[in-house]
Amino acid sequence: MSILKSNKAIFSFLIGALVLCFVLNICLGSVIIPFKAVISSLLGYKVEQQTWVTIVNQYRLPKAITAIIVGSGLGVSGLMMQTLFKNPLAGPFVLGITSGASLGVAIVIMGASLIGGIFTGLITSKWTIIIAASLGSFLVLLAVLLVAKKVQDTMAILIIGLMFGSISAAVVSVLSYFSPAEQLQQYFFWGLGSLGNLNWTELFILFIIYSVGIALSILSIKALNCFLLGENYAKSLGINVKQSRFIIIIATSILAGTITAFTGPIAFIGLAIPHITRQVFGSSNHKILLPAVLLFGAIIMLICDSIAQLPTSNYTLPINAITALVGSPIVIWLLLKKQKMIF
Amino acid sequence: MSYNTKMTALKTENLHIGYRSKKQNITIASNINITLQQGELVGLVGTNGIGKSTLLKTLTQVLAPLSGNVLIKEKNSSQYSSNRLARVLSLVLTEKLASKNLKVLELVALGRQPYTNWVGNLSKTDLPIINKALQLTNTVHLKHKRCFELSDGQLQNVMIARALAQDTDIMVLDEPTTHLDMYHKAYILKLLKKLSKETQKTILFSSHDINLSLQLCDKIIVMTKENVAIGTPKDLIQQGIFKTLFPKDLIIFDDLSARFRMST
Structure with missing residues (x-):
């Protein structure tokens, strides 16, 4: 029971952190907008300057939501590939x-x-690139x-x-x-990747396809857990190995393929997030890992994007560089702290 | 007489085993007729490369038979869906775990997968079965350890616990005593003996430890190039079958002590 309790605590903390990072991400940017104004424009209240509303609702909000989709989607597809290929170096892009x-x-x-x-x-045309x-x-x-x-x-x-x-x-x-x-x-x-290019229509399409991918991943939880024993054991436990493998590959491809199409190749997140999650939760159970990876992926992507904006400056750094710069030290630190790679 | 009232757990009829390829079928062994009763501990012995693994794979539906039938609980094994089969037949394999990070409890709990819902949630009825499996294998104290922390002997125990949690009438183990020292070889086989008696499961295992198997098993299956024989250790010794098992230049079988020893 103690394990369950501590997991609950971590999950509540992560959800809190996600909300915080989300709001923080929207507050930060090249234009300084007061916190009150950000909240008011998010909730649809009147704001002194109309440009602030436009910046928040048409630019920062879709970008933050894109960050959440990209981080969680790539994290989950990386997790599935690592389990399927029994290889900690696998990521969403190995296929x-x-x-x-x-x-x-x-x-x-x-x-x-x-x-x-x-x-x-x-x-x-942006759509040509996406297609x-x-x-x-x-x-x-x-x-x-x-x-x-x-x-x-x-x-x-x-x-x-x-x-x-x-x-x-x-x-x-x-x-x-x-x-x-x-x-x-x-x-x-x-090739440098970008989160800020999507308008609401594009975001809506991305979200629909993302939901399908995540739904398929959730359906694969039981099979993924059985794959931890190896394929022959999974088969002896009544899992249809070929079919499950097929679904896992499709889910990964939908998630990684679509996200790459809309934002360009975002490196590193898919590889690192599952490792960070495993180290923090100390578990290989996908019933815990999958939701945790969703949260971790979203949080880290929001943080990376906030840094990439270089708040208050007019420059934006390539997101691909930031994900690796932020992510790698976290993975190294966790490995040094726990002295043992959990896989 | 009680012998006859027991149910037949596993039976083969004129079974031919081997591999199919596009050009031709490669037969490993033919005309196998064996019957395993409920509650029996059966050892499968034979030299390296004689086809023990192929036989086990065919009996457990990993490989299709070239011809003939495998009957599991008096029903043709091809009629079982993968999930139904997982409820009557559990495996302990030689392959390594993909993830050694699993906790022992999690690993044993995975044995309940054939009975759980789509997301694999354990119900209230699953927990007592998991605990029972841990108790029977004396692994309760290992419950919260991770698999990489276990010795080979402990890990084998835990893998048997996982198969027990699957709650099947038949358990098949592929060389469960390999890599273990003499004490732990005896320990695992003794455990299998106890399980077959206490839980009335049919337990079939392949092994190179003929000396130990002869002392413990109810029946032995001997695979030689010529045929596949099954019988009680006593009958097989009387038939002199172990004398022909290996070339005689290094080891010989001693009928009196029922064991192999160095030829002097």
Whole structure:
């Protein structure tokens, strides 16, 4: 019972921290807005300056919600990949999903410039990038799923995912070699990742797909726990291994693929959040880990985004750099403190 | 007479085992006819590579038979859904745990998965069964330890507790005594003997510890290149089957003491 109690305490603390980070994230930014005004505009009350309302409701609020979706979604897909592949180094992108998305975007941005003509006009559209990234990751996913159907060995799937990733990366290199500097820079900026690009419509679509991915993850909790024993034990416990593996791969791909399509590749979060959660809770039980990863992912992403904004300055740092700068020390510190990696 | 009134737990009819490939079937052993009764402790012995694992895999539905039938509780094993099968047959395998970070209690509780709801919540009826499994295997004091903290012998005990928690009529163990010292080999086999008597489970295990198995098992299955024989240790010794098991240049079987010893 004591375990249950202490878990409850950590969960209440995490929920509190999430709310705090959420409000803090919205309060901070290049424009200084008084705390009262932020709360009033969030709740729909009158605020002295109309621009404040616009900044909070049209820019900061969607960005904060995006941060929550990205952090929790990538964290959960990383958790599932680490359990499925029995590998603490696995993350949401081991199946080549980011590389697929990058390839899609690279083809649109750099390929179009090579062909020239009517295509160049399309590049500026945000939706073109999103659709290209989705298509890219979807094609890689399809290839991985076809392989997963044929191959019995989970480790083989992991290697094949990595190979697909390498192939996509190679094609991107070839494309960039032939591309003009301007397009190269545009592709480079996409690769840095960004949370602040989504409007409410885009956010709504992202949220719907995210919910489907999370729902599939929750359905996989029992199978994930059985996979902790190994696949043969899972089978002897009545788990349909092939089907469960299929659902886990789909859920991961939906989450990681869609998030990458909308925000660009966000590194590190998917790998680090599950480790942080395991160390803090000292458990491998996915019934505890999954909700905890959702919370931790959201909190850390909100903190990273707040830092990336460099409050009160006009600069915004690339989010990809901040996630690693903030996340790595946390993981190292936890490992040093506990002296033992929990996996 | 009570022998006949007991239920047949596991039975094979003209079973041929092996591997299927596109070109041809590779037969490992053929015409296997064995019957295991309820409450029996049965050891499976044979030389390395003779097909003990293949036989166990076929009996437990991991591999499909090349031909013939496996009957589990008088019903063809292919008729069981994976969940139904998990309620009548539990396994202890040689493969390592994917996560050694699990607490012993969590690990044993996973044995209840076939009976839990979609998210795997334990009900009130599950807890006494888990505690009983821990008591029977003398692992209650290990409850809050993590698996990486256990010795090989303790871990094997806990894996048996997990299989017990699955509450099945049949338990199959693949080489449960490998990597253990002589004392713990005896300890595990003695535990299996006790469990088969106290819980009336049919327990089948493969082992290279023929000397110990002969002293404890109700029946022994001997796999040789020629055939698969089953019988009580006494009958099999009388048939002289152990004399043909290994080449005679290093070890010989002594009928009187019912054990192998160095040939001098």
